Amino acid sequence: MSKQRTIMLTGGRGMVGSNVRERLAGSDWNLLAPSHSDLDLLDAEAVHDYLAVHRPDIIIHSAGLVGGIQANIANPVAFLDKNLVIGRNVIMAAYEANIEQLINLASTCVYPRSALNPLSEDMILTGELEPTNEGYAIAKLMALRLCQYVNRERGKACFKTIIPCNLYGRHDKFDPARSHLIPAIIHKVHHAKLNGSKVVDIWGDGTARREFMYAGDLADFLYRALNNFDTLPDLTNVGLGHDFSINDYYAAVAEVVGWTGEFSHDLSKPVGMKQKLASDAKQAAWGWAPKTSLKDGIQKTYDFYLETLNK
Ligand SMILES: NC(=O)C1=CN([C@@H]2O[C@H](COP(=O)(O)OP(=O)(O)OC[C@H]3O[C@@H](n4cnc5c(N)ncnc54)[C@H](OP(=O)(O)O)[C@@H]3O)[C@@H](O)[C@H]2O)C=CC1
Numbered sequence: 001m002s003k004q005r006t007i008m009l010t011g012g013r014g015m016v017g018s019n020v021r022e023r024l025a026g027s028d029w030n031l032l033a034p035s036h037s038d039l040d041l042l043d044a045e046a047v048h049d050y051l052a053v054h055r056p057d058i059i060i061h062s063a064g065l066v067g068g069i070q071a072n073i074a075n076p077v078a079f080l081d082k083n084l085v086i087g088r089n090v091i092m093a094a095y096e097a098n099i100e101q102l103i104n105l106a107s108t109c110v111y112p113r114s115a116l117n118p119l120s121e122d123m124i125l126t127g128e129l130e131p132t133n134e135g136y137a138i139a140k141l142m143a144l145r146l147c148q149y150v151n152r153e154r155g156k157a158c159f160k161t162i163i164p165c166n167l168y169g170r171h172d173k174f175d176p177a178r179s180h181l182i183p184a185i186i187h188k189v190h191h192a193k194l195n196g197s198k199v200v201d202i203w204g205d206g207t208a209r210r211e212f213m214y215a216g217d218l219a220d221f222l223y224r225a226l227n228n229f230d231t232l233p234d235l236t237n238v239g240l241g242h243d244f245s246i247n248d249y250y251a252a253v254a255e256v257v258g259w260t261g262e263f264s265h266d267l268s269k270p271v272g273m274k275q276k277l278a279s280d281a282k283q284a285a286w287g288w289a290p291k292t293s294l295k296d297g298i299q300k301t302y303d304f305y306l307e308t309l310n311k
Pocket residue numbers: 010011012013014015016017035036037039040041042061062063064065066086105106107108163164165166167168180
């Protein structure tokens with residue numbers, strides 16, 4: 001009989017982490033998902049001691065300070081400092097404890113702002129970063145490179161990094177000061193419907209493009225990666241392979257929510273990258289593709305939003 005394998009999931013109460021926990025429910029994996037209050041990842045000694053005691057077979061590192069464009073602009077110090085320290089602590093503790101397998105989560109903000117789309121993994125560190133989330137991106141780049149250096153020293157690919165595109169889904173954050181685009185639209189359009197408002201504001205002119213994947217699909221990718229770690233590429237984008245304009249996302253949410261008003265454009269708001277579409281060549285070669293359509297994903301996210309309002 002084979003030994004039950006143990007996974008440590010950081011950020012297990014966050015959006016990605018909660019979707020991963022739901023995906024793992026009923027599986028053979030023994031899951032360790034310490035909450036922020038159980039284990040503060042800013043505390044290097046605590047992380048070191050935790051790994052020395054628990055010795056997981058694999059770590060999914062999904063914790064961090066995460067937020068939309070406005071939160072990143074408002075708090076560059078925290079986004080750089082906290083993510084740098086958390087990334088360093090988790091990866092170095094895993095290195096020192098000789099943990100065999102780790103999956104580190106980066107983000108498409110690691111790509112240069114002027115790189116040609118679709119963005120392929122070999123474009124990393126070839127140009128200037130997008131200023132609206134530069135601090136966050138520098139922290140993510142540090143963690144990505146640290147994983148690659150561990151692999152170089154060990155002579156094998158033990159610590160792998162995935163680069164998800166923008167994500168949304170159940171367990172998302174809907175607070176306008178922190179939220180990413182899709183939860184922000186759900187919150188705005190739901191309230192417009194509730195209050196009988198005829199107009200909703202879109203930040204910017206709405207022509208910027210984003211690739212938003214349903215977080216349940218990322219959990220599905222990670223589940224496959226856990227069970228096929230050896231074939232998972234050392235560094236790979238994870239995404240849809242196509243994108244939509246900001247205006248398209250507003251229209252899609254309005255349809256799901258059932259609101260029929262009009263949109264105006266607030267040109268004083270930050271827009272960030274004009275486009276950040278990740279190449280899906282590596283993930284496709286690995287044999288994986290997301291399954292959730294934009295409409296289904298928005299519907300599930302809206303249902304979750306309504307559940308949280310009623311709690
Ligand atoms: N959301 C997105 O669009 C994208 C996310 N990613 C990456 O995916 C990962 C998960 O993101 P997501 O789930 O959206 O983010 P969330 O903010 O939903 O979750 C992050 C989690 O990290 C925890 N955390 C933060 N600081 C600490 C700490 N000091 N010690 C312990 N736990 C801590 C948070 O706990 P608490 O809330 O209690 O502080 C929270 O549970 C991140 O690495 C992110 O960069 C990549 C691409 C896109």
